[in-house]
Amino acid sequence: MNTLDKTPVTVLTGYLGAGKTTLLNRILSENHGKRYAVIVNEFGDVGIDNDLVVDADEEVFEMNNGCICCTVRGDLIRIIEGLMKRRNHFDAILIETTGLADPAPVAQTFFVDEDVQSKTKLDAIVTVVDAKHLLDEIDKAHEAQEQLAFADIVLLNKVDLVGEEGLGEVEKRIRRINPTAVIHRSERCQVDLDNILGRSAFDLDRVLEIEPEFLKHFHDHDHDDHVASFSLLSDAPLDPERFFPWIQSIAQNHGPDMLRMKGIIAFADDDDRFVMQGVHMLLEGDHQRPWKAGEKRTTRLVFIGRDLPRDAFEEGFRNCFVQEGVAAE
Structure with a gap:
């Protein structure tokens, strides 16, 4: 299948309270003319994120089977295979991971399963960051560092709560972990969705074409x-x-x-x-x-x-x- 015919998948990740669900709700409610299938993962036996997702036409699939790091890949393959049988009902797929998740198993799914790889493409891993609390959290929460490490795009959220000097320190810390990610600043996840969706940011060819000096x-x-x-x-x-x-x-x-x-x-x-x-x-x-x-x-x-x-x-x-x-x- 031609890459252009594959269904794009965007993974939304970020530490607890960063604003992932706010961003997801923005995507689902904004008038952009696109239809999204949504896969929501929540840590623990009882999920709450499904209740927070706004009422929309998109289909929401919730996985309440524990930590995404341990069990997600099999469920994700099964759900995506089911979605592909109805692929004419949506234009793209959104996956929101729990705030305690390592995004690796999600990303790996698009490497290891031939059926998933043949029908979908990982468009970007978008990591939402709390600008006010990141520097306090990052030394204590290894998950926050690893989510930044996997990011193709970082949405630096809640910038209205931090001064310009403080934002500079936050961005410097992000760059120390991940020098290649594109950073966008936002208040309450108000960002042009064209900056985070349909970017082909996981496509290394595009990354190098857009950011040929990324090692700088x-x-x-x-x-x-x-x-x-x-x-x-x-x-x-x-x-x-x-x-x-x-x-x-x-x-x-x-x-x-x-x-x-x-x-x-x-x-x-x-x-x-x-x-x-x-x-x-x-x-x-x-x-x-x-x-x-x-x-x-x-x-x-x-x-x-x-x-x-x-x-x-x-x-x-x-x-x-x-x-x-x-x-x-």
Whole structure:
């Protein structure tokens, strides 16, 4: 199936009280002419989010089977397969996760299940952040850090409660965890929905086209976060026979702690850019487009994870070179 024919899926995540349900209700009630199927997950035996979702024509599916981290994938596959039988009834799917959720199992679903992958595409992981309370919460709540790590788009909400200097500190902290996410500020989740829906933000090709300098955000090297990020860069061409075994070993050995990986690779004797991204142990990659005339053929890899051994990654990366030359920011 052509990518354009696949049903887009947007995942809404964020820590408790950040405003996920407010955003969901905005999407469902705004006059945009689109129909959404909604999957709501709530922690515990009794869900309450379904009662908060505004009365709309969209179909709401609630999963009350405990922590999304443990049990969501099977239910999600089953529900999406059921939805696909009625795909002419809606234009896109929204998934709202519990505030205590690791978004990884949701994202992984779109890697591992062939039926889901053939009919849907993960459009974006949108993380809603409470601008007023993030700095107080983030050191105590690892979930908040991990939700930021997975984000393609961050909605920095409740900005009316924080001064400009404070917002700068919040954005700096977000960037330390996730340098590649697009950040939008909002009050009560009032944001142009075109900024968060239908963005193809999970599509690495689009990310790199829109933000070709996304690694420029890497300037802060404090490592007191539970989740942190770093980049590896090289102007030297890479040997695919060395690179692929190395990156697969990274995913296998460090997958549980490697939350996201994004990169563009310049292989020796290859006129096309190779793009990759990963979620935990799952990697995907393909040739994208030819390198343009005069375009600098630089390999750029971003790793976001829990206490990843940067020195070991750098050493393995250097071993992939056809010739020496590396820069790490």
